[in-house]
Amino acid sequence: MGGVGLMPYGWWGRLLEVDLSTKDVKVVKIDRSVMRKYIGGRGLAVKILWDRLGQKWEEIDPLGPDNILLILTGPLTGYYPGGRVCVSGKSPQSNGVVGSTVGGEFGVELKCAGYDGIIVSGVAEKPAYLWIKDEEVEVKDASHIWGQGARETLRTLTKELREEMSKERPLRGICKEPSILYIGPAGENRVRVAAVAAKITHAAGYGGYGAVMGSKMLKAIAVKGTGPLPEVVEPEVFKKALDDVCKSLMQSFTMRYWGTGSAGYTVGVDTSSEPIRNWQEEWHDETRYGSSSFESKVWIKRFWGDFGCPTTCLKLAMIKYGKFKGTLTDNPDYELQAYLGTNLGVFEPDGNVYLSAKADDLGLCGIQVGNVLGFAAELYQRGILTKEDFGFELKWGDFEAFAKVQEMIAHRIGIGDILAEGTYRAALKIGKMKNVNVMPYAVQVKGIGVGAHGIRSGLDYTKPTAYVCSLQGGDHTSVSNLDEKNRPGEWEMILIDSAVVCWFNFRKEHVYRFFKTVAGWSISDDELYNEIAPRIAAIQRTLLLLGGPDVYWDPRVDDDNPPRFYEPLPSGPLKGTTVKKEEVDKLKRTYYEAAGWDEYGLPKKEVLEKLGIGEVGKALEKVRQRLQIP
Amino acid sequence: MAEEKAKIWIFRDYERCSGCRRCEVACSLKHEGRIWPEASRVRVFMLIPGLEIPHLCTQCPDYPCVSTCPFKALTVDEKTGAVLVDVDKCTGCGKCIDACPGKVPFIHPKMKYAVICDLCGGEPECVKVCMEAGYNALIKVPRVASQVYKVYARRPEDIVRDLALKVYGEEWAGWV
Helix, strand or coil: CCCCCCCCCCCCCEEEEEECCCCEEEEEECCHHHHHHHCCHHHHHHHHHHHHHHHHHHHCCCCCCCCCEEEECCCCCCCCCCCEEEEECECCCCCCECCEEEECCHHHHHHHCCCCEEEEECCCCCCEEEEEECCEEEEEECCCCCCCCHHHHHHHHHHHHHHHHHHHCCCCCCCCCCEEEECCHHHHCCCCCECEEECCCEEECCCCHHHHHHHCCEEEEEEECCCCCCCCCCHHHHHHHHHHHHHHHCCCHHHHHCCCCCHHHHHHHCCCCCCECCCCECCCCCHHHCHHHHHHHCEEEEEECCCCCCCCEEEEEECCCHHHCCCEEECCCHHHHHHCCHHHCCCCHHHHHHHHHHHHHHCECHHHHHHHHHHHHHHHHCCCCCHHHHCCCCCCCCHHHHHHHHHHHHCCCCCHHHHCCHHHHHHHHHHHHHCCCCHHHCCEECCEECCCCCCCCCCCCCCCCCCCCCCCCCCCCCCCCECCCCCECHHHHHHHHHHCCCHHHCCHHHHHHHHHHHHCCCCCHHHHHHHHHHHHHHHHHHHHHHCCCCCCCCHHHHCCCCHHHHCCCCCCCCCCCCCCHHHHHHHHHHHHHHHCECCCCCECHHHHHHCCCCCHHHHHHHHHHHHCCC | CCEEEEEEEEEECHHHCCCCCHHHHHHHHHHHCCCCHHHCCCEEECCCCCCCEEECCCCCCCCHHHHHCCCCCEEECCCCCCEEECCCCCCCCCHHHHHCCCCCCEECCCCCCEECCCHHHHCCHHHHHHHHCCCCCEEEEEEECCCHHHHHCCCHHHHHHHHHHHHHCHHHHHHC
16 A cells, blocks of 8 residues: 655645535645545545535435535546546435546646545535636636526636636736536436536536536536646656557547447347337347448547547537538437437437437436436326327427427426436336336336446346446446456446546556556555455445435345346347346345345445444444344 | 758648647647646647647748747747747747737746747657547648748637538637
């Protein structure tokens, strides 16, 4: 353990804390040993949330004044290729913690301003945004942009902040733009499927932190850092390490040329694991929905990337003709091709681009809103929800109707007010309202809509327990497969989200090398799998099981797949295939054991003590009492 | 047109910029020994996301910045044609910025002197990373005796406005 000297290699050891209620601003120092144990990003978020809110977790309303919003970098932010930042807090979806990361320059800019992260507490009296300019931090009025969509928010803030910088520093030359995280109307209206957005339009979607920002009346956070990144331990080795990883990443033709944007076709046709009409099917052979059509019809930029990224898997799509001329969105990547495409019966690139752009502008998470839209459309198909509920018909493939529902969700109009609660909570409400159990059609795990990779065919990377034990519910990145050595697969994802590197750029050996050369940390598999990841996971699991105040989870019931995943696949070459409940239960127990959790899925006392977090055991006693388990 | 011996120019194709900013990383590592985007001699502006552009010195044939400098802090590198800043003579007065049609120079964020691309002595680091990635938004080419380079000395706002009209359509031009 330990690092080199007292110098802040790779990180500053400084978090900016802003209380929106009092407008107090201060710098909180983080001890080096804490960073070494929890790394940053998701790990550090878990640690901070546990320390500050752990004792009264069940009482904290994620959308109430006592929740805190965290924006955290990692020690490799800005150094390892592909800039990302981690957004966290108590999640209004799972009522646990989600480390929700988003690409862009925000993390680098924040570090260049001298901070490793931001803690936002309290609630602003009126719409506000945070403006961080190196040491100067200001809570500013956001009345003029409250209610505005993504485009207008970004345009207005970029313009006014550049003008302000030019006036203040007239002799310095032309100012570059600040980096901005922001919410759209969905976040303002505390819609639980609202994202925290960057650029046009990257999103930290999982977790629903757009709603947390909205609950704090915080429209945006803008930052300009004019300083350098912290020094690295071995400057010359670092340059070589950077060159090596970039050269290695550039070998991937698929990721560079198509991004994940070829998968809207291939995950259907090759692996039968794509959500189609709310997962009623997972196979399709719609060649018109392939990368070739996206390329020839809507992609206007081949390589688009975030800070330092040699992969640049992002694409830009624009409709240049007809009724929807001028519609612009990033990608859509696979997840949105699926969730705002196939899952709604939409198989045209332009319909998909239109829905994706609509989600962008409203500030909705494309995955979560696509999940709840598919759920709503299936209820319409089954006659449970009707034309009277929507005010119009909601038929598969009618993307203009789905766009209308997106508007209703973002602004909480009519049935949109219920769907705005996300699939799980909407299922509870609609079940009561219509007096029918609609949970069989809710494809979610612990309040989080399942990402667009099915488990039934067995051909995708998502295995039968992928979502069952995940600390982040339906998150398709942080999946709980057992890896090739029968270790919890989520442990590697904890490293990725804590170092805050991009999943697609993650190469473990390179990341270890960066830890060594940037921060002076020798991290090995042994330490990752036996200390760092299980420690972070144990606390994150405990907070998830504490839950509350509106929903609570019982691992005996909720550590499971959505009911739909036990239905046989109805079409395609793998017709009839499914996973068996008994197999999942067996694997689940193996996973618990590998994770150091007991037969109920609670972290074991002796494991907690070995990890140096024995105090977490007390919180688990509360869970045992609630669940009435020994 | 005769090539000016050994002199080079960095050709820029804005539409091909991926916005990855590896040029900023490479430049600041070379000149500052740190990753320092705000001190990079090539700066990527993202006034409209998706329309990122690299902004760097074009070495105008008449070098208005050099002739304007009241302290004779700027000279032309005879080998490459780059503008060199004598940091001891430069006071950071900003006159070179005023003189530049593209407002390319800027004052170093922590020091009191102007920052201008020095073409890395003829082997620009920014070009290496951009070409190796296949974007070719920045390409090293031989410099010829021509006034053409001056047309690239433009403010980022003007470049991005044009690019928005061309790539996104006119409703976006009002962004900048």
